[in-house]
Structure formats: structure tokens, C-alpha cells
Amino acid sequence: MSDNQTEISSLGEFGLIERLTRDFPLRNSSTIKGVGDDAAILAFGDNDVLVTTDLLLEGVHFDLHYVPLKHLGYKAAIVNFSDIYAMNGEPRQITVSLGVSSRFTVEHLDELYAGIRLACDIYGVDLVGGDTSASTSGLVISITCLGEAERKDVVRRDGAKETDIICVSGDLGAAYMGLQLLERENVAAAGRGSDFQPDFSGKEYILERQLKPEARKDVIEALRANGIKPTAMMDISDGLSSELLHICKASGVGCRVYEDKIPIDYQTAVMAEELNMNLVTAAMNGGEDYELLFTVPLADHQKIEEMKGIRMIGYVTKPELGCALVSRDGAEMPLKAQGWNAFTPHD
Amino acid sequence: MSDNQTEISSLGEFGLIERLTRDFPLRNSSTIKGVGDDAAILAFGDNDVLVTTDLLLEGVHFDLHYVPLKHLGYKAAIVNFSDIYAMNGEPRQITVSLGVSSRFTVEHLDELYAGIRLACDIYGVDLVGGDTSASTSGLVISITCLGEAERKDVVRRDGAKETDIICVSGDLGAAYMGLQLLERENVAAAGRGSDFQPDFSGKEYILERQLKPEARKDVIEALRANGIKPTAMMDISDGLSSELLHICKASGVGCRVYEDKIPIDYQTAVMAEELNMNLVTAAMNGGEDYELLFTVPLADHQKIEEMKGIRMIGYVTKPELGCALVSRDGAEMPLKAQGWNAFTPHD
Numbered sequence: 001m002s003d004n005q006t007e008i009s010s011l012g013e014f015g016l017i018e019r020l021t022r023d024f025p026l027r028n029s030s031t032i033k034g035v036g037d038d039a040a041i042l043a044f045g046d047n048d049v050l051v052t053t054d055l056l057l058e059g060v061h062f063d064l065h066y067v068p069l070k071h072l073g074y075k076a077a078i079v080n081f082s083d084i085y086a087m088n089g090e091p092r093q094i095t096v097s098l099g100v101s102s103r104f105t106v107e108h109l110d111e112l113y114a115g116i117r118l119a120c121d122i123y124g125v126d127l128v129g130g131d132t133s134a135s136t137s138g139l140v141i142s143i144t145c146l147g148e149a150e151r152k153d154v155v156r157r158d159g160a161k162e163t164d165i166i167c168v169s170g171d172l173g174a175a176y177m178g179l180q181l182l183e184r185e186n187v188a189a190a191g192r193g194s195d196f197q198p199d200f201s202g203k204e205y206i207l208e209r210q211l212k213p214e215a216r217k218d219v220i221e222a223l224r225a226n227g228i229k230p231t232a233m234m235d236i237s238d239g240l241s242s243e244l245l246h247i248c249k250a251s252g253v254g255c256r257v258y259e260d261k262i263p264i265d266y267q268t269a270v271m272a273e274e275l276n277m278n279l280v281t282a283a284m285n286g287g288e289d290y291e292l293l294f295t296v297p298l299a300d301h302q303k304i305e306e307m308k309g310i311r312m313i314g315y316v317t318k319p320e321l322g323c324a325l326v327s328r329d330g331a332e333m334p335l336k337a338q339g340w341n342a343f344t345p346h347d
Numbered sequence: 348m349s350d351n352q353t354e355i356s357s358l359g360e361f362g363l364i365e366r367l368t369r370d371f372p373l374r375n376s377s378t379i380k381g382v383g384d385d386a387a388i389l390a391f392g393d394n395d396v397l398v399t400t401d402l403l404l405e406g407v408h409f410d411l412h413y414v415p416l417k418h419l420g421y422k423a424a425i426v427n428f429s430d431i432y433a434m435n436g437e438p439r440q441i442t443v444s445l446g447v448s449s450r451f452t453v454e455h456l457d458e459l460y461a462g463i464r465l466a467c468d469i470y471g472v473d474l475v476g477g478d479t480s481a482s483t484s485g486l487v488i489s490i491t492c493l494g495e496a497e498r499k500d501v502v503r504r505d506g507a508k509e510t511d512i513i514c515v516s517g518d519l520g521a522a523y524m525g526l527q528l529l530e531r532e533n534v535a536a537a538g539r540g541s542d543f544q545p546d547f548s549g550k551e552y553i554l555e556r557q558l559k560p561e562a563r564k565d566v567i568e569a570l571r572a573n574g575i576k577p578t579a580m581m582d583i584s585d586g587l588s589s590e591l592l593h594i595c596k597a598s599g600v601g602c603r604v605y606e607d608k609i610p611i612d613y614q615t616a617v618m619a620e621e622l623n624m625n626l627v628t629a630a631m632n633g634g635e636d637y638e639l640l641f642t643v644p645l646a647d648h649q650k651i652e653e654m655k656g657i658r659m660i661g662y663v664t665k666p667e668l669g670c671a672l673v674s675r676d677g678a679e680m681p682l683k684a685q686g687w688n689a690f691t692p693h694d
Contacts, residue, residue, distance in 0.1 A: 006453035008481075017479055019453065020460045024467060024474040028439045030495065031473040040475035042440060044495065045392010051476060053491055055444040059483040092375045093389060097402035097489055106353035106366065113367045120371060126378045127371040128387035129400060132364055134355075136406040142444055142489035144400060148377065148391065 036250070037156050038086040038234055039147065048154050050147035052083035058138035066182045069108055071211045073115025076141050079237065081123050082215035082290045084147030086235035088155040088223075091123055091147045091215075097131040099140030112141075123217060153229070155294070160232035160251035164295040164316040167230075167304055169219045171263040172240055173279065176286025177271040178203075178210030184275070205267045213290045219310070220292075226303050230294035239287040242337035245323055247295065254321040257314030257335075260328050284325065284335075383597070384504050385433040385581055386494065395501050397494035399430035405485035413529045416455055418558045420462025423488050426584065428470050429562035429637045431494030433582035435502040435570075438470055438494045438562075443477040446487030459488075470564060500576070502641070507579035507598035511642040511663040514577075514651055516566045518610040519587055520626065523633025524618040525550075525557025531622070552614045560637045566657070567639075573650050577641035586634040589684035592670055594642065601668040604661030604682075607675050631672065631682075 008016060021035045032048065033041040039052035056062060056076055064072075077094060084091040096116060100109065120127060125145070185198040200207055216235075223230065232251055234243045240262070248255050262283050272279040295316055296304060304310055314326075324332040355363060368382045379395065380388040386399035403409060403423055411419075424441060431438040443463060447456065467474060472492070532545040547554055563582075570577065579598055581590045587609070595602050609630050619626040642663055643651060651657055661673075671679040 004454070008447060008449070008451065008453055008456070011453060013479055016453065016456070017477070020456055020479075021474060021477075024464060026473045026475075027471060028473050030439055031475055034440075034473060034475040035477070040440065040442070042475070042493065044394060044396050047391060049391050049396065049493075051440070051442060051491075051493065053442045053444050053476060053478055053489070055446055055478045055480060055487065055489055057446050057480065057482050057487065060446070060481050092377055093381075093387065093398070095387070095398060095400045095491060097400050099402055099404050099407070099487070100355060102355070104355065106355055106358060106363065107351070109355070109363070109367055117371060124374055126373045126375050126381060127368055128373075128378055128381040128389070129398060130364070130368075130382070131400055131402045132360055132367075133402060133404065134407050135404050137484035140402065140404065140446070140487055142400070142402055144398075144442060144491040146389065146396075146398065 033156065038083040039089070041087070041154060043151070046151070048089070048149050048151050050084050050087050050089045050149060050154075051144065052080055053142065053144040054079050056141040058140070063186070064139070066186045067211065069111035070115035073112040074119045074212055076143055077116050077119035077125070078213055078215050079290065080143050080145035081119070081125065081217070082235040082237070084145055085215050085217055085220045086233050086292060087147065087149060088153050088220060088230070088233060089147035089149035091125045091145050093126045093128045093146045094120070095129040095144045096127060097142040099133055099135030101135045101138050104139065123215065155230050155233040156250070157232050157234050157247050158250035160247050160253050160295040160316050161297070162253060162316055162318055163298050164231050165298060165301060165304065165312050166244070166255060166257060166293070166295055166314040166316060167310050167312050168236070168240065168263060168291055168293050169216050169310055170289070170291040171265045171268065172236065172289050172291060173283035173286045174206045174209035174265050174268045175213060175288040176282050177268045178206035178208070179288070180275055180277070181206060181271060182210065203267060203271065205265060206271055210288065213288065215290060216292045222307055226307060228296055228300050228303055230296055233292060233294035236289040236291045236293050237287060238337070239285040240293065241284045241335045242287070243293050245335055245337050247293070248323050252319055254317040254319050255314055255323045256317060256326055258326045261311060261313040263311045380503065385430040386436070388434070388501060390498070393498070395436070395496050395498050397431050397434050397436045397496060397501075398491065399427055400489065400491040401426050403488040405487070410533070411486070413533045414558065416458035417462035420459040421466045421559055423490050424463050424466035424472070425560055425562050426637065427490050427492035428466070428472065428564070429582040429584070431492055432562050432564055432567045433580050433639060434494065434496060435500050435567060435577070435580060436494035436496035438472045438492050440473045440475045440493045441467070442475060442491045444489040445477070445479050446482030447479070448482045448485050451486065470562065502577050502580040503597070504579050504581050504594050505597035507594050507600050507642040507663050508644070509600060509663055509665055510645050511578050512645060512648060512651065512659050513591070513602060513604060513640070513642055513661040513663060514657050515583070515587065515610060515638055515640050515660050516563050516657055517636070517638040518612045518615065519583065519636050519638060520619075520630035520633045521553045521556035521612050521615045522560060522635040523629050524615045525553035525555070526635070527622055527624070528553060528618060529557065550614060550618065552612060553618055557635065560635065562637060563639045569654055573654060575643055575647050575650055577643055580639060580641035583636040583638045583640050584634055585684070586632040587640065588631045588682045589634070590640050592682055592684050594640070595670050599666055601664040601666050602661055602670045603664060603673055605673045608658060608660040610658045
């Protein structure tokens, strides 16, 4: 690195975004909230329009040695839908841009689009545009999703209040352990020739969580049906620790979450044991769970307790108490965002 | 290519998009028009929301040997704004996603964003989101732009009627000749060491058209001020021939355009002469002009004639007459989309 030049990895993804976007004023009355939540909030008409976008690069975000193209297309769409649900909105439209190198055929792209189409069918979303071009290096997928929500329903990440209960849907760490398994078997297969078929029995759940995640539309609907509007919400893409810190920073609060409350599936635990990895670290920092993390007023305690598949994992505190994980023996460890950093140098 | 596999280049960009998007039904009432125009048209509230997206890949769409990062940022934003103006709308918000390899520093990205910011300042657009990650190969830029238009004002590409006049703003072929110049000087510089400074005097206009194009907000405003609503409109990104064919196909009409009416700048002509290239081919197929191509009813003839910087280049015909360029000697040549094809194999 030459003089006076700053390596991007020294800032991290969030530091970089903050630096690059800080000097952009918002001047259109339709722009309600720009950078800094799961989706931007725009006011066109009576409802709010939500906009989110994701860029997926081969060799950084996915490895086609073990990710089928149809699954990749499905997941690429789902991760965008998840950001819209995390604002308490409904995904409506996507644009899909592709960069494609010459090792891909039309049939490969048919597979990719079959996955995108399946996601659109299941979640009721329309494909409305995109851009397609050649690429000099592998596959590039950029998806933007527009969603809609009644103005009063939108949930940001900055509304968590002291004494709110912290909740999470589903279970955590499974997608990460699925990735570890796929990477291990991919290395093993490379050493044993192309006939080698790994045995994934008893590990179907963690594989599905990695290869074919779902967006929690059902949780949004259940919350609505139970008359609960979260005070803050995010989807868990970078890991529970990272997202909790985002909510607490944006809301100006602290938090306590309990290790023994973190929901973890049996297969996740077995795989961590097999790979000799720390289970709680995987659940807190693994990421790609696409579960919903949200806070609700203490008064909703009873309602939440009766909801299937939602776990109360802690509570919101005064900011000066900081953010900590409380271990089984009562010790407090400060939360750290050890989420996956896509700025490890590559070339 | 193995059995039963189709090379992407055999379909071309538009054929590929048609194939990939054909099985996607539109199911949301807010989706008015999906794939197939400069931008998608969505109905959120009383106004229409327009959405367009562009993916730019290093080594395919730009070469950093001769494109300064600030110019690249400016142009990446402008090409999206241009698509919104081409629908007779106003750009309002953009999201910017970046993939960045480790040879780029934070200061490089500051430059890129300075260009994006300048474009946003001039055109009154808000940056509202994006995604940032590492890349294994160079720079990837994906920009999505949202625009707004009163429902009655939106102009699609499918409304051209027989006897309409075909109009174009500005002049054509300059950006293409600017690219030829930059490529020639880049090759020359490579052979003469790093101290070599090319002499661009007398060629400033074609360079600016390539490196720092503008979106024709002014033309949209002038048309409105003069009470003219085009029957069909597109921006010229792939070349006049290609865009004319799009309008005629979508509108179910034919056209005649006159070689001697095509607006061409003096510097474009000189450069074509110098490089021994066909000037009309450059103007018809060069692309990246970001001028507006539109059709107006014959009754608007007088009004258009009085507008500065708008040229009437031909007229719309019955579909059975096809699409043709009429040469200076009266000969008719069928229009062909020889636009830049980004599906030349690369790796």
C-alpha cells in the first residue's frame, strides 16, 4: 500500500459504508430514511416503499463447487425478501442483474432463474427488470427488491427501549455449520476423485439452512395476527452479535442476552461437536440465519410466550450498561461483531 | 461447449433476457410494466414509481487505464438517471452496490463516490442504500435508480404511431469516437513508457462525451415547457439503430430515418476521418450517447422545429414497410442492431 492510502479492510464493511455515504444530503421529500437500516424507506403515496439490494460475487459469497445454481438463485432472492420483512413490509418487485463469464451456458442461467422464479412464486414477488452482461470472472448477481408497508407498520432498527424484551425466531448457527460441512466435504471430494459421494444423512437440516434458507414471512404474519408491533427489528444475516450491536447502537441502548436462551438445533450442536468448534460462537457469529431479531415492549411478554417458534433471549438495558452475553455461570462477556468480513484481501 | 448446452452469445443480450424472464407472471397490482422498457413502471400511490438498474464490470464496461474513478462514478449514476428521463420521469433515489478487489484503497473509493455525489448534486438525487463487499477481480458497480412521474406523463417505448415524427436530441457517435481515441492513446502510451502524455487538443468534446456524459433532463423539461408529450421515447445507450428497432418492434410500426439528418458533431467527423472509420456507422451504432430518441405526432412539427438542439430525423411508417435508413442518394438500407454486444466470450 503506497503512502497516504488506506486499506479498505482497515475500516471494515460498516466503517467503509459510513465513510462513503456521509456527505450525501437527502433532498427529496419522498426519501424518509436512506442508508442505515435493512432497507431504505421511501414515501410514494400513502404507503411506504422499501428498497434493499444485495450483491453476490462468485468466489466471495458463493462457491459453485457445492452450491447448485437453482439453490443459488433461490437464496439470492430470499436474502432480499428477508430485508423487506425485517422492516415489517411485504416484498413486491425485484430487479435481477447478472454478469456471466463464458463458462456459463444458457442452460446454467435457466437453472439460476428457476430458483429465482420459485422464490418469486412462493413469496408472491414480481421480476420487473435487470441488466445482463458478460463478465471476465465468474458469476455476478445483483438483486434489488422493492417492498411495501403501511406507513404506521414500518419497523426500523432504532426503536428499542429500555426493558423491551429481545426475541429471535427459529434457531441460529445452522447455516454456518452447514457451510462448514459443505466446505469439509468439498475438500474431501477433491482428494478422492469425482465419484466420491459424501454422506449427508442426519445433516439435512443444516444443509438446507445453508443452501435453501427461507425468509420469515410467517413470523411477520404471526406477529400481526397477535397484535404485536416490534419496537425494533432486523434480519440476522451477519450473525446475532453483529445485529444486536446494530440495534443497540441505532436505538441508543444496551442489552443482555442469555447464552442458555439462544435457540440452537440438535444438528447444529452435533456438527459443532464433530468439527470441534464452539457452538455458542457459531450461533452468535455464524450468520446467514435469515431469522428475525426484534424487540417488543415488556407488556407483550405473555403474547410472545404463546407464539410458537419465537424465543425470548434477553432484554434491553440503559446504554451505559453496554451489550453483553450472560453465560450459563452468570459471567458477562461483551458482545463483539465477529461477523463474516467480506474485506479479506483476495487478489 | 458440451452436448445440449447453448452458448449465451448465440442468443445475444436481448434474446437472453427474453428467454430468462418469459415465465415470470406479474401478480402484484402495483406492477404496471415489468421487463421491456427503459425502466419498470410501478404504481405506489397516485404517482408512478420508475425503477431501472445497471451493472458495470471492470474489463467489460470500463477500463481504469484511461477512465478516472471520479468520472466513472459520475457516469455510472448518469446512465441510470438517463433511463428515468427516457420514461419522462424524474430520478429521485439510487442504491449503489460495490464489489472491490484489494488493489483498491479507501481513497480510490472516495474518488468514485465523489463522482457519484456530483451527479446526485446536479440532478437532485438521493443515495439511499447499497451493498459493499470484496471482489476477487476488480471493480463491480451495480446501481439501481428510482424515479417518479405523474401517471399521465409516463412515456413508454410502445406508443409510436404511423406518421409520427422521429426526433433525437444533441448529436450522435461522439462518445464512441471518444472511446476509440482513448483506446488508441492507451495502446500508444503502453509502448512509450509512463511519461507519455497524449495530446487531446481539438478532441475535448468527444472525450467529454465518453468520460462525462450528461442525462437530458433539460430536454425533458423543454418538451414539457412546450406542451409536447412524446408518443414513445428511449435513451440511446446501445446506438440509434438498436433503439429505433426497439421502439418499432414494441409499437408495431416501421420507420424511415435519413442519413443526412443524423446530427453529428464536427469533432466526431474529424476523428472518424483520422481513424478511417465510417462516420454514419459510428453515429448509428456507436452507442453511449445518452441522448433521447422520441416520436411525436405530426401536429407537433412546428413546435419541435422551434426547439433548439432537437433534430427531426425521420418518420414512423406502417409495419410492413420495415425499418430503414435512407442514404443521401435515396437508397434504403435495412436498419440492423449492430450495437455493442457484451457477450463476446471473455474467460
